[in-house]
Amino acid sequence: MIVSLMNSTARPIFPFTAIVGQEEMKLALALNVIDPKIGGVIIMGDRGTGKSTTIRAITDILPEIEVVKDDPFNSHPVDSELMSEEIRLKIESGFTLDTVSKKVIMVDLPLGATEDRVCGTIDIEKALTDGVKAFEPGLLARANRGILYVDEVNLLDDHLVDVLLDSAASGWNTVEREGISIRHPARFVLVGSGNPEEGELRPQLLDRFGMHSEIKTVKDPELRVQIVEQRSDFDKDPLAALSRYETQQQEFRNKLVKAQEILPKVNISYDLRVKISKVCSELDVDGLRGDIVTNRASKAYAAYNGRTEVLSTDIKAIISMCLRHRLRKDPLEVIDSGEKVQKTFGKIFGESL
Missing domain, CATH: 1.10.8.80 (Magnesium chelatase subunit I, C-Terminal domain)
Known part of the structure; x- marks a missing residue:
């Protein structure tokens, strides 16, 4: 039975299986979804080659995940490596937690983001006056068990890139302020993209990305026409375009799920x-x-x-x-x-x- 991939209340996303001409990028993303421990992928190429479109499309096609209800870290209900300390302690104390299924999230990291916005902040005043660890989760908390996308990663501050890569490699984010320390899971697929003409990443940072996909503008005139027509059809009637690719989308989703199971x-x-x-x-x-x-x-x-x-x-x-x-x-x-x-x-x- 085919489960509908369309949600009338959500903004339609261009179907992943309809994207043509960028097979290397699609494969690199698929492999990182199958095994996030590969270490993410950096996609470098010309402007207007569908980098952002492809990343949003693969996020949209991923199967839903089970999370602890109302948990800001998308904690896994069973796997201790993917749950926050608070949830782990509740489970060890015998609490029964409600769970819900939700779509895998893609977090967009803006170029001007501060370290506090990325990692989260500790309210020192509340911690000292009320004696509780008041933590305001950042983008790394939201991205747990999802995809963290950094466009123009080569223009991002090197220190922030280091923070992202450290979290992606360890699967945890630690925030320390005035002797108070908070640690939470941050297991995500890190995807960076950029245009080499606007500057290269330092070799030390480049090496930390698991895979590198190099994409170029499609030269074949017939393929270019096909891409333009597909995009025009989608813009005119997104739901009709999604309906045409629904079977292929479901087959690809099943392929990813099977691959994760046999890995x-x-x-x-x-x-x-x-x-x-x-x-x-x-x-x-x-x-x-x-x-x-x-x-x-x-x-x-x-x-x-x-x-x-x-x-x-x-x-x-x-x-x-x-x-x-x-x-x-x-x-x-x-x-x-x-x-x-x-x-x-x-x-x-x-x-x-």
Whole structure:
């Protein structure tokens, strides 16, 4: 039975399965939804290439999650890693908590956001006078178990980017003021986007993103016409456009749910893991993040295709997105970083490209 993906009271979102010409970006987002521990994705490309549209579209298609009712952190009713301290203590004390199902939230982080707005604030006066930890949750609290989207991430203050990446990596946000400390879950998929012409991210920050998607303006005239017509049809009658793609949307949603279910069972052989590390070593990738992310993403890609064993073709499909942003920049090199990764992959894995 197909559950309707349309809600007449909500603002219609362009259907994810209708987006064409940006397959790498769509795949990177899907893999991070399947396994948020991949570490998020940074999408760099030209203006007007559908970055924001695609991110909103995948959020809209995600299955609903079960949360503790009226909890500002979207606490999971069972998993202690995804619930606040207050909820955990209530459960340990034997309280029965009401739960509700809600759509996965996408939190937009504005460029001018302050650290207090992002992390949350502690009301020191209330804490001292009433003896309670008065905490005003920030954007990281709202984003727990959802997607945190930062447009123009390359223009965001480096300190704030560090805060976001630390929370995304640990899954927790800690706020400390005047000796008072509050800690809450902040497990989200971090998605950053930007235009390289407006400035690059520092290599140290770039390396912290799990995957990198490079998107360019579609050149094929027929495909451009198709994209324009799709957008025009949607703007004229959003509900009719959503209805046309409802079956495909539901199939894609089911594919994500199935992938999340089989991910813990996916295995990657020792031989393939060694080859991944050889590629990273050959490319002179600093640290071990490249190895870890490539292993995770290849397992997520195998699960995405309904398999429990990683093949070399799975690694080939995702390795450029996992490593291209970790390579040292050589201003004299004319080869594209993604091509360099694929060339090294072919050499190590013995495959002709």
